[in-house]
Amino acid sequence: MKLPMAHPEGYAGPAAAVTELSLAQVGLSQEVELVRIDLPAEEIEPLLERGVLPGCRLCPVRFSPSGDPIVMVDGVLLALRKETAGCLCVRRPDSEEAA
Amino acid sequence: MPLVALVGPPNAGKSTLFNRLTGLRQKVANYPGVTVEKVVGRFTAPGQGEVEIVDLPGVNGFSARTLDEQVTRDVLEGRAEGLRAPDALILIVDSTRLEPQLMLVEPVLEIGVPTLLVLNMADELAAREGEVDDDALAEQLGVEVVRANARAGDGVDRIRTFLTHVAERGPLPPRPCPVISNVTRDQKGLSLPVIDAFAARRRHIREVGRKSEYRPPQPSKLTQRLDRVFLHRFWGPAVFLAVVVLVFQAIFTWATPFMDGVEWLVASSGEWVAAQLPEGWFRSLVVDGVWMGVGSVLVFLPQILILFLFLGILEDSGYMARAAVIADRSMYRVGLQGRAFLPLLSAYACAVPAILAARTVEDERDRMATIFVAPFMTCSARLPVYALLIAAFIPDTPILGPFMGARAATLLGLYLLGALAAVATAFLLKRTLLRGSPSTFLMELPPYRVPSPRSLALRLLDRSKIFLKRVGKIILAVAVALWLLAQFPGGPMDPPAIEDSALGRVGKVMEPVIEPLGFDWRVGIGLVSSLAAREVIVGTLGTIYGIEEADEGSIELQAVLQQHLDLGAAVGLLIFFVFALQCMSTIAVMRRETAGWKWPILQFSYMLSLAYLGAFVANWLI
């Protein structure tokens, strides 16, 4: 079952949708803001517990030899699979003003 | 006696603090998920009172998705067997990642017992220029706050003061067991308000952080530099390989002088004892039975210590978590996830803690697959068997110049064979009995830390004690039993030729079964006695040859083996030991962790069949 996350206040709307991308598409050292997690319920929870919540800042700092991203969240290095990263919907923080 | 529980996220330093407070030596290592079972110790307050302290598995939340998290939750809710509900709590967090870690504060405070918040790793916070105002934080959260460096002992005095107060106050009166609010699990799965609850908690913590002037530390420079190499597309795997080769080469080259030393000690002390004792059955028991049996295993202590030295460095430095990340893709193809790699790596020491460590694997089928294949990983009890046979049958020729010799290469090959069997078996299991897709992989990478020589030395000391205890108990007992069996019929005054003794006959009964593998009855006895523990076969062969060749004085086990086994049989025996599950402790812990006999029996028969088949093929080919 997929449960899309609600857009936190103020982020919804067509303007935001245009600039949304998945974390897997974000290059190294580019800080982005999490908008939504498109994962089944039981897979969201571990992310939430580690502070990966809508509105938090994520920054890929490195790729593992197999190309999976290692992201910095709240000063913690978190290794994910690219499949998981592909389900994290993010936006660039600078688009905030544009929206 | 009041009970104080140590709670906190994984890798925050709970066990380090526990060891400091209780004087015990629980395993500490620099990766999340080290402690998987509750451990109780005792703290004696300077006055007179005492408190019990329980070290718990680390948790990020209280929804108990894994078995180790369930342990923590049970203890906190007072439902753990044999433990009262805690009368006070120490919540210990890593101050370099303060904000995400404080997500635990709210549910922990809801338990409603006196709580001390320990901001651990204060040394790293200061070194990386992070700041926080402890008093403001205490005021914001409404708990007592102590800053500490559990590793060096700074700030621990204030924690002792807290415990002393708890001791003086005594146990809390009986009360209804707390139930930790569990925002994340309702019947319908995860609902939107739950995410909101987490988000609200996070917002609150951010606000607390702001008001207590929390400034997050700079990223660790050392970690950035090392990760650039260790997680590099090319250098990462290359360094991994180089380290592995170094370990195996070291096991053979570095250990040699020490082994010669131990061997000399055993031999000369044996001769000395023989000279002191009058000729007779007692001398035969002590010298031919016990000394040969125990001594032939004792020699391998240096090699085992070298293995543990390397494992210790890998675990304490923080490299293990990286290894899990590098391995995750391959594990994923097999059907497991990178997290299962950590228990499997620790199985290189021993399968028993590895099977327990698999509790951190989230999916039950993944956990089963992990513990099923863990005994294929080469545990340190196999090392004496491998080392003995390799030294006896493989010439010491260099392959990669000074970097790797034929012996190290053979040893590496045996380790690889075991790992391959584990991978193939997991692959099979995940497609048959334990079908299911691998769960997601999520892993915090701790900063690299320089392993402290003291903690490494203590690890080796503890390991030596465990090894000596095993030798002193199991191997000694087996040696005495074998010697006794070798005296009948006829009795110790007039012992029969060993082949006609009770021992010899037992071996002869087995011979038809193991003959296709090229083994004789002596090896057969060794295979049976090694069911207790693998290295027992070395002691057994030592005892048998010791009795058999008692006239020759002190014998060299390697030399006798060369006379009795051909190369095919030796390789067959090595392969048998790669596959077979000869370990009572593993079977016992399997039964406990799977709550039944089904899995251990299946595992034992499967591994035995593989072992027989493998040895047969090897003996037939060579």
Ligand SMILES: Nc1nc2c(ncn2[C@@H]2O[C@H](COP(=O)(O)OP(=O)(O)OP(=O)(O)O)[C@@H](O)[C@H]2O)c(=O)[nH]1
């Ligand atoms: N620099 C520094 N390192 C510390 C400190 N306390 C603990 N460590 C290190 O942190 C790592 C984790 O320590 P553990 O005590 O195993 O952590 P734990 O909370 O028991 O972890 P789990 O059992 O996995 O939940 C080890 O490498 C310790 O040496 C500290 O105050 N300062």
Ligand SMILES: [Mg+2]
């Ligand atoms: Mg621990």
